[in-house]
Amino acid sequence: MRSYPFSAVVGMDDMALALTLSAVSPAIGGVLIRGEKGTAKSTIVRALTGLLPPVTVVTGCRFSCDPTAPDPDCPDGPHDPATPSTTRPARLVELPVGATEDRVLGALHLERALRDGVTAYEPGLLASAHRGLLYVDEVNLLHDHLVDVLLDAAAMGRATVEREGVSVAHAARFVLVGTMNPEEGELRPQLLDRFGLTVEVAASRDPAVRAEVTRRRLGYEADPDGFAARYETADAERAARIAQARRLLPEVRLDDDTLHRIAVVCASFEVDGMRADLVTARTAMAHAAWCGRTTVHGVDVRAAARLALPHRRRRDPFDPPGIEQERLDQALADAGLDRGTEPPSGSGPPQGPDPDQPDPGGPGGAPPPDDTGPAPGTPPATGSPGEVDASPDGTANGAGDSAGPEQSDRVRVPVVPHGSAAPAGSGSGAIGGSGTLAAERPYRARLLVVPGVGAGVAGRRSPAVTAVGQTIRTTPPGAGAGNRPHLVATLWAAAPHQRARGRRGAGLELRPQDVRVPIRQGREGNLILFCVDASGSMAARQRMREVKTAVLSLLLDAYQRRDKVGLVTFRGNAAELALPPTSSVDVAATRLAELPTGGRTPLAEGLLRAGAVLRVERIRDPRRRPLLVVLTDGRATAGPDALPRSRYAARLLASSSVRSVVVDCEAGRIRLGLAAELAGALGAEHLPLAHVAAGTLTGAVRLRTAVRTRSGPTPDDRSGSAPVEPGSIGSRRRRAA
Structure with missing residues (x-):
């Protein structure tokens, strides 16, 4: 059965363009496609393989060496110039999320080792992907050890194997294409930066587009070969244009003035490092070659910036991705690349219309086999900076909003920069006049670990x-x-x-x-379950803002350490599971931003609810050890015998051998020490809120060390000396001396 044609896609203009430009210039660094489930991400990537030019390789070489420039260090080499060559189709190598490191890098040839007693190397997936495409579906779920392997290969263009008596290095240059659903968690920043381009996709809300998607999908299912034959001409034309653009690319010139303007655009978005400038320049040149030109124009830089910069402007994992069109237009205008410098629109890439009827989806599209596409010609909206999309039930929408009345029920969750006040009217409609307080910017949190040696994920x-x-x-x-x-x-x-x-x-x-x-x-990776006191006592003196900032910082730490997180809150007369345990830390941050405060403190109910969640998760995922983080001032004011009930619930939790940390949120000059008592009943570590930051304790130690270095030992440090209070007789005598 023939695969779905690339030219049959409805809409998805940005995704089709990004993949096409990566095929024209593999040096761009590949494409990351982000979007909600059911948006044809995998379908269009697999369809791209049929458009790539064939590859000429040395006959018999397992590492796909180019006959015109063979790798001098090829394990199957050295290759004689007289060795015959073979032409084969370009490969699409799929890297499964559950693949082993041996399968990716290659390993000792087991059969020959056991049969002949010799050490022989068997190539892995990276060798197969050389000079082709390496596709990783759900790349954000890839294990860290495989991410490290991809980072090394992408950075060096070579794969190195040093294990089990094998020492091999071979070329591994490929176009890396990844797809992901942001609801399942974000990608590591190091790997995210390795993708040259990124595209946000979302399902269309236009009934005409959705109907066209369904019509084409049903037509493909009824007659796959006949349906693919109708788009064969369009696919062949696009493949020919890709081959022509590859031949034209070495002739494309990027003058110094345009290069300076690209640098101005990248600097205006405060991106890290120089990779953004390089990728934008390469993409602009590829876009010019794709349009049949040897000179880079403003339209090429505009298209390149729109695809190369969105995933590089994020300052932390909770910042929404994307670039606002107005800000991009302003940055291009400031760099002198306004729309007046663009060539005529007729110089763009070829279109792929439906052979049977007009395509309502516009150029370059392909309907998914079971999915939908965005509105034609409309890039997904990404929202304004400092806002995170969330649906009414609190789930994050990583793909952005699409135009249409169906989106009127979306809400915006503000993320307040450090030192800023929460916007007026930011309450979430909580009961009893309570409202929400936005967190400040997260800081680096101290490492909290589960003692002992586990056997988890x-x-x-x-x-x-x-x-x-x-x-x-x-x-x-x-x-x-x-x-x-x-x-x-x-x-x-x-x-x-x-x-x-x-x-x-x-x-x-x-x-x-x-x-x-x-x-x-x-x-x-552990399960980090946050149990947060959201009662009225926590809202006093803006204490809840500090608590949310601490939780947000711990969430950031959990994101970086690949943990699952959950959120239990208690206020009024009950406790609520605000977020079931999940790997999507972005969703947890959104739920935290919406958390209202006010009412009494049902501490016992919060602890009991946390215990119930942990019992269920122990059955569901027995290998993942939990860590309970309770953020409270220790007060219990809901119901009769509230404090004894809370201590009973704490001892019940302690009997289940759950590792716990109590973050003491008590403030003021007069402190009751109830959180410390709660930590004792839980058998937990007691941690003041101010010590959640990793630099708090180390900063105090460094300051004290610096004082000792400059002025000698302090009175407290002198052997046999008591501390000298300011204004005392001893202090006056020393000053006189």
């Missing part, structure tokens, strides 16, 4: 025996060990017994008792 928080990480020892298979054999250790265990076993000829004779499996030491 690989992450970056607590010590654990994981499936990936450093091999600390090998052992026979058994409880607590992995199920993948360690080949070298297995061979070493079998080698001393070959004579006794009567081995004849090449190879090794293995027995079940020879098998060894690795014990790997790494770090795991």
